[in-house]
Amino acid sequence: MFFPKPNLRRELASLLGTVQAGNWATYEDRKNMPFTNAVLHEVQRFITLLPHVPRCTAVDTHFRGYFLPKGIIVIPSLTSVLLDKTQWETPHQFNPNHFLDAEGNFVKREAFLPFSTGRRNCIGESLAKMELFVFFVGLLQTFTFQPQPGPQKYTVGHTLEPSVGTS
Numbered sequence: 001m002f003f004p005k006p007n008l009r010r011e012l013a014s015l016l017g018t019v020q021a022g023n024w025a026t027y028e029d030r031k032n033m034p035f036t037n038a039v040l041h042e043v044q045r046f047i048t049l050l051p052h053v054p055r056c057t058a059v060d061t062h063f064r065g066y067f068l069p070k071g072i073i074v075i076p077s078l079t080s081v082l083l084d085k086t087q088w089e090t091p092h093q094f095n096p097n098h099f100l101d102a103e104g105n106f107v108k109r110e111a112f113l114p115f116s117t118g119r120r121n122c123i124g125e126s127l128a129k130m131e132l133f134v135f136f137v138g139l140l141q142t143f144t145f146q147p148q149p150g151p152q153k154y155t156v157g158h159t160l161e162p163s164v165g166t167s
Protein backbone atom coordinates (compact mmCIF):
# COMPACT_ATOMS: atom_id res chain seq x y z
CA MET A 1 0.00 0.00 0.00
CA PHE A 2 1.53 3.36 -0.90
CA PHE A 3 0.29 6.86 -0.19
CA PRO A 4 1.67 9.71 -2.30
CA LYS A 5 2.05 13.18 -0.81
CA PRO A 6 0.18 15.21 0.20
CA ASN A 7 -1.39 12.70 2.53
CA LEU A 8 -4.91 12.71 3.86
CA ARG A 9 -4.19 14.45 7.13
CA ARG A 10 -2.29 17.29 5.50
CA GLU A 11 -5.08 17.89 3.01
CA LEU A 12 -7.67 17.82 5.76
CA ALA A 13 -5.69 20.18 7.96
CA SER A 14 -5.01 22.77 5.29
CA LEU A 15 -8.52 22.86 3.89
CA LEU A 16 -10.77 22.29 6.83
CA GLY A 17 -8.89 23.41 9.90
CA THR A 18 -9.59 21.63 13.13
CA VAL A 19 -12.74 20.01 14.43
CA GLN A 20 -12.71 22.53 17.27
CA ALA A 21 -13.10 25.29 14.71
CA GLY A 22 -16.30 23.58 13.60
CA ASN A 23 -15.19 23.30 9.99
CA TRP A 24 -17.02 20.34 8.55
CA ALA A 25 -16.63 19.33 4.92
CA THR A 26 -19.25 19.83 2.28
CA TYR A 27 -19.40 17.85 -0.96
CA GLU A 28 -18.00 20.89 -2.79
CA ASP A 29 -14.76 20.54 -0.82
CA ARG A 30 -13.87 17.42 -2.80
CA LYS A 31 -12.70 19.67 -5.64
CA ASN A 32 -9.94 21.02 -3.39
CA MET A 33 -9.17 17.64 -1.84
CA PRO A 34 -7.98 15.46 -4.73
CA PHE A 35 -6.04 13.01 -2.59
CA THR A 36 -8.92 12.46 -0.17
CA ASN A 37 -11.26 12.02 -3.11
CA ALA A 38 -8.84 9.56 -4.73
CA VAL A 39 -8.58 7.50 -1.53
CA LEU A 40 -12.35 7.28 -1.29
CA HIS A 41 -12.67 6.19 -4.91
CA GLU A 42 -9.90 3.63 -4.45
CA VAL A 43 -11.67 2.19 -1.39
CA GLN A 44 -14.79 1.70 -3.50
CA ARG A 45 -12.81 0.16 -6.33
CA PHE A 46 -10.71 -2.11 -4.15
CA ILE A 47 -13.49 -3.55 -1.98
CA THR A 48 -16.03 -3.90 -4.84
CA LEU A 49 -18.75 -3.08 -2.35
CA LEU A 50 -21.79 -4.38 -4.21
CA PRO A 51 -20.46 -6.65 -6.95
CA HIS A 52 -23.51 -8.70 -7.91
CA VAL A 53 -27.03 -7.38 -8.41
CA PRO A 54 -29.07 -10.09 -10.16
CA ARG A 55 -31.20 -9.02 -13.09
CA CYS A 56 -33.68 -10.77 -15.35
CA THR A 57 -33.90 -10.51 -19.14
CA ALA A 58 -37.12 -8.76 -20.19
CA VAL A 59 -37.01 -10.17 -23.73
CA ASP A 60 -35.17 -12.88 -25.67
CA THR A 61 -31.65 -11.50 -25.99
CA HIS A 62 -28.63 -12.25 -28.18
CA PHE A 63 -25.42 -11.01 -26.56
CA ARG A 64 -21.91 -11.62 -27.89
CA GLY A 65 -22.81 -14.96 -29.41
CA TYR A 66 -24.90 -16.13 -26.45
CA PHE A 67 -28.66 -16.55 -26.47
CA LEU A 68 -30.38 -15.44 -23.24
CA PRO A 69 -34.07 -16.38 -23.25
CA LYS A 70 -36.63 -14.03 -21.76
CA GLY A 71 -36.89 -14.41 -17.99
CA ILE A 72 -33.43 -15.86 -17.36
CA ILE A 73 -31.45 -14.54 -14.38
CA VAL A 74 -28.23 -12.70 -15.22
CA ILE A 75 -25.73 -11.90 -12.47
CA PRO A 76 -23.20 -9.27 -13.63
CA SER A 77 -19.79 -9.13 -11.99
CA LEU A 78 -18.67 -5.57 -11.26
CA THR A 79 -15.56 -7.08 -9.69
CA SER A 80 -14.41 -8.06 -13.16
CA VAL A 81 -14.34 -4.35 -14.10
CA LEU A 82 -13.09 -2.89 -10.82
CA LEU A 83 -10.17 -5.35 -10.69
CA ASP A 84 -9.58 -5.59 -14.45
CA LYS A 85 -5.84 -5.79 -15.11
CA THR A 86 -6.27 -4.14 -18.51
CA GLN A 87 -7.83 -1.07 -16.85
CA TRP A 88 -5.91 -0.59 -13.60
CA GLU A 89 -2.16 -0.31 -13.09
CA THR A 90 -2.18 -2.34 -9.84
CA PRO A 91 -5.67 -3.91 -9.68
CA HIS A 92 -5.08 -6.00 -6.57
CA GLN A 93 -3.23 -3.34 -4.62
CA PHE A 94 -4.84 -0.45 -2.72
CA ASN A 95 -3.42 2.46 -4.70
CA PRO A 96 -4.99 5.96 -4.67
CA ASN A 97 -2.72 6.85 -7.61
CA HIS A 98 -5.28 5.12 -9.81
CA PHE A 99 -7.26 8.36 -9.49
CA LEU A 100 -4.43 10.93 -9.55
CA ASP A 101 -2.39 12.36 -12.39
CA ALA A 102 1.32 13.21 -12.13
CA GLU A 103 0.49 16.64 -10.62
CA GLY A 104 -1.79 15.13 -7.98
CA ASN A 105 -5.03 16.19 -9.66
CA PHE A 106 -8.05 13.92 -9.36
CA VAL A 107 -8.82 12.00 -12.56
CA LYS A 108 -12.02 10.12 -13.40
CA ARG A 109 -11.59 6.57 -14.67
CA GLU A 110 -13.92 4.97 -17.18
CA ALA A 111 -13.68 1.59 -15.46
CA PHE A 112 -14.76 2.99 -12.09
CA LEU A 113 -18.24 1.46 -12.03
CA PRO A 114 -19.20 0.58 -8.43
CA PHE A 115 -22.70 1.88 -9.16
CA SER A 116 -22.84 -0.11 -12.40
CA THR A 117 -23.82 1.41 -15.74
CA GLY A 118 -26.68 1.47 -18.19
CA ARG A 119 -30.34 2.31 -17.82
CA ARG A 120 -30.75 0.38 -14.54
CA ASN A 121 -27.65 1.67 -12.79
CA CYS A 122 -27.84 2.80 -9.16
CA ILE A 123 -30.48 5.46 -8.75
CA GLY A 124 -28.91 6.56 -5.46
CA GLU A 125 -25.44 7.21 -6.91
CA SER A 126 -25.38 10.99 -6.38
CA LEU A 127 -26.71 10.72 -2.83
CA ALA A 128 -24.32 7.89 -1.98
CA LYS A 129 -21.28 9.77 -3.33
CA MET A 130 -22.14 12.89 -1.36
CA GLU A 131 -22.75 10.95 1.86
CA LEU A 132 -19.58 8.91 1.47
CA PHE A 133 -17.43 12.01 1.08
CA VAL A 134 -18.98 14.02 3.91
CA PHE A 135 -19.00 11.07 6.35
CA PHE A 136 -15.49 9.90 5.38
CA VAL A 137 -13.96 13.36 5.90
CA GLY A 138 -15.94 13.90 9.11
CA LEU A 139 -14.75 10.58 10.55
CA LEU A 140 -11.13 11.32 9.66
CA GLN A 141 -11.39 14.77 11.24
CA THR A 142 -12.74 13.29 14.44
CA PHE A 143 -10.94 9.96 14.91
CA THR A 144 -7.59 8.35 14.24
CA PHE A 145 -7.86 4.97 12.52
CA GLN A 146 -5.21 2.29 12.69
CA PRO A 147 -5.05 -1.13 11.06
CA GLN A 148 -5.14 -4.17 13.29
CA PRO A 149 -1.66 -5.49 14.06
CA GLY A 150 -0.49 -8.36 11.89
CA PRO A 151 -1.54 -9.31 8.39
CA GLN A 152 -4.79 -7.82 7.14
CA LYS A 153 -7.56 -10.34 6.53
CA TYR A 154 -10.83 -9.94 4.70
CA THR A 155 -14.11 -11.76 4.82
CA VAL A 156 -15.47 -12.39 1.35
CA GLY A 157 -19.23 -12.51 1.34
CA HIS A 158 -21.74 -10.36 -0.46
CA THR A 159 -19.27 -7.55 0.20
CA LEU A 160 -15.55 -7.56 0.96
CA GLU A 161 -15.04 -6.51 4.56
CA PRO A 162 -12.24 -6.59 7.16
CA SER A 163 -12.27 -9.60 9.46
CA VAL A 164 -12.64 -8.00 12.88
CA GLY A 165 -11.65 -9.82 16.04
CA THR A 166 -10.58 -13.05 14.38
CA SER A 167 -7.12 -14.49 14.18
Ligand code: HEM
Binds near residue numbers: 050116
Ligand atom coordinates in the same frame (compact mmCIF):
# COMPACT_ATOMS: atom_id res chain seq x y z
C1 HEM B 1 -22.01 3.09 -1.86
C2 HEM B 1 -23.33 3.02 -1.97
C3 HEM B 1 -24.03 2.31 -3.10
C4 HEM B 1 -23.55 1.42 -4.02
C5 HEM B 1 -22.13 0.88 -4.19
C6 HEM B 1 -24.67 1.04 -4.86
C7 HEM B 1 -24.59 0.16 -5.92
C8 HEM B 1 -25.66 -0.24 -6.69
C9 HEM B 1 -25.58 -1.18 -7.79
C10 HEM B 1 -24.31 -1.88 -8.26
C11 HEM B 1 -26.83 -1.32 -8.29
C12 HEM B 1 -27.25 -2.26 -9.46
C13 HEM B 1 -27.24 -1.47 -10.75
C14 HEM B 1 -27.45 -2.36 -11.96
O1 HEM B 1 -27.93 -3.50 -11.82
O2 HEM B 1 -27.12 -1.93 -13.09
C15 HEM B 1 -27.72 -0.47 -7.53
C16 HEM B 1 -29.07 -0.33 -7.75
C17 HEM B 1 -29.89 0.49 -7.02
N1 HEM B 1 -29.53 1.34 -6.00
FE1 HEM B 1 -27.66 1.59 -5.27
N2 HEM B 1 -25.79 1.71 -4.43
C18 HEM B 1 -25.44 2.50 -3.38
C19 HEM B 1 -26.27 3.37 -2.68
C20 HEM B 1 -27.60 3.57 -2.94
C21 HEM B 1 -28.45 4.54 -2.27
C22 HEM B 1 -27.97 5.52 -1.18
C23 HEM B 1 -29.70 4.39 -2.79
C24 HEM B 1 -30.98 5.12 -2.48
C25 HEM B 1 -31.06 6.21 -1.75
C26 HEM B 1 -29.64 3.35 -3.79
C27 HEM B 1 -30.71 2.91 -4.54
C28 HEM B 1 -30.65 1.97 -5.54
C29 HEM B 1 -31.82 1.51 -6.30
C30 HEM B 1 -33.27 1.93 -6.10
C31 HEM B 1 -31.32 0.57 -7.24
C32 HEM B 1 -32.13 -0.19 -8.29
C33 HEM B 1 -32.20 0.64 -9.56
C34 HEM B 1 -33.02 -0.04 -10.65
O3 HEM B 1 -33.34 -1.21 -10.51
O4 HEM B 1 -33.31 0.62 -11.67
N3 HEM B 1 -28.36 2.88 -3.87
N4 HEM B 1 -26.97 0.18 -6.57
